Amino acid sequence: MTLADTDPATLIPLGDAKRRAADAVHAWEDRLLAVSHQLHADPEIAFQEHRAAELLATALQDAGFTATVGAFGLPTAIEASYGTGEFVVTVCAEYDALPGIGHACGHNIIAAAGLGAAIALAAIADEAGITVKLLGTPAEEHGGGKVLMLEAGAWEDATVSLMVHGGPGVDFRCDDFSSQAVDRFRISYTGRPAHAAAAPDKGVNALDAATVALTAIGLLRQQLPGSVRTAAVITQGGDVTNIIPAHTVVEAEVRSFDLDELRDAKRRVLTCFEAGAIASGCSWTQERTEPRYDPLRQEPLLAGPWNDALVELGRNPIAVTGLAGGSTDMGNVSQVVPSIHPGIAVHGSTSAPHTEGFAADAATPAADRAIIDAAIGLAWAAASAALAPDSRADLLARQAARPVGATTSPQADE
Incomplete structure (x- = not known):
């Protein structure tokens, strides 16, 4: 038929x-x-x-x-x-x-x-x-x-x-x-551990990278269109206070009613995560965690x-x-x-x-x-x-x- x-x-x-x-x-x-x-x-x-x-x-x-x-x-x-x-x-x-x-x-x-x-x-x-x-x-x-x-x-x-x-x-x-469309992704920072009191200058603090990135995203929100939403949480940020965190993980998302607007907002948010890596000296990776x-x-x-x-x-x-x-x-x-x-x-x-x-x-x-x-x-x-x-x-x-x-x-x- x-x-x-x-x-x-x-x-x-x-x-x-x-x-x-x-x-x-x-x-x-x-x-x-x-x-x-x-x-x-x-x-x-x-x-x-x-x-x-x-x-x-x-x-x-x-x-x-x-x-x-x-x-x-x-x-x-x-x-x-x-x-x-x-x-x-x-x-x-x-x-x-x-x-x-x-x-x-x-x-x-x-x-x-x-x-x-x-x-x-x-x-x-x-x-x-x-x-x-x-x-x-x-x-x-x-x-x-x-x-x-x-x-x-x-x-x-x-x-x-x-x-x-x-x-x-x-x-x-x-x-x-x-x-809204939503794009969810994971950011991983890798630094270098060190004793936080005896040799902090030997470490590369991955939690600093996340802190810089989330601060930058908070400041970026003023410049984003009102229809865009972005959110992030640190799911791994260190274990104890006396060790410089060598690895942190941030789960993030960006939402918008328009796909082009979402793509642009995500690009700008990823720039904030890159800034965290540059400021802290960490390496970083990003991956989508689920389908958009x-x-x-x-x-x-x-x-x-x-x-x-x-x-x-x-x-x-x-x-x-x-x-x-x-x-x-x-x-x-x-x-x-x-x-x-x-x-x-x-x-x-x-x-x-x-x-x-x-x-x-x-x-x-x-x-x-x-x-x-x-x-x-x-x-x-x-x-x-x-x-x-x-x-x-x-x-x-x-x-x-x-x-x-x-x-x-x-x-x-x-």
């Missing part, structure tokens, strides 16, 4: 598709919430999400999907599929937790909502001319699981891709939900139906200017496949993400409601894109025009 073989006039009407998708979510509601609560109670960090992956894969198999754990060379990645239509909807599910504070970014909400959306779309797959894929994507917090899966071909057959992220406060329009996360691009043909779905579900998303912050490897997916990554509010939550407060909020009745609404909203957005003739034709034409391997190209080592 080619990408344009299905006659849109033969497909299920959108209203019927939405009703059946919502019915499927509600039929699975107890199971979806049980999955969320089990993930929340048993957090696993990046690349160690073995129980989470098995939990989701079992649910998908029970829903009639073929599901594989250990897909695309990652032991905790999932690939699950249902249907044979030419319009391939790829739903993403994240399930990694944060060290020490569990699901403080609400990835249990993301996973359960993604599971629900996939099951909802499976209920209409044959009559909507779609194939439903769920990709379980490990290591979003650190590690870039989606980037690794992209390079392994996980999105080569995708027409569109969707996921949702829980958060505190109120609902915002998908168009206004953005993320790229900025989000929200696809209008999916974002509009998502916004409409939230209104229909009684959530009434608001428009804002400059809503931003944080980074996600879904940004990399959105650069090569039409995608959305909206937020869904845990109503009543006032705790910031990545805190113990939001970890607690991610397993409340408000979080449960967010899961069900998000699952329905994602399914409705995908159904709208697949069943509106102009939208379907546009998205399939873009997929057909995409060169083979276009989603798999690794990043340049900038």
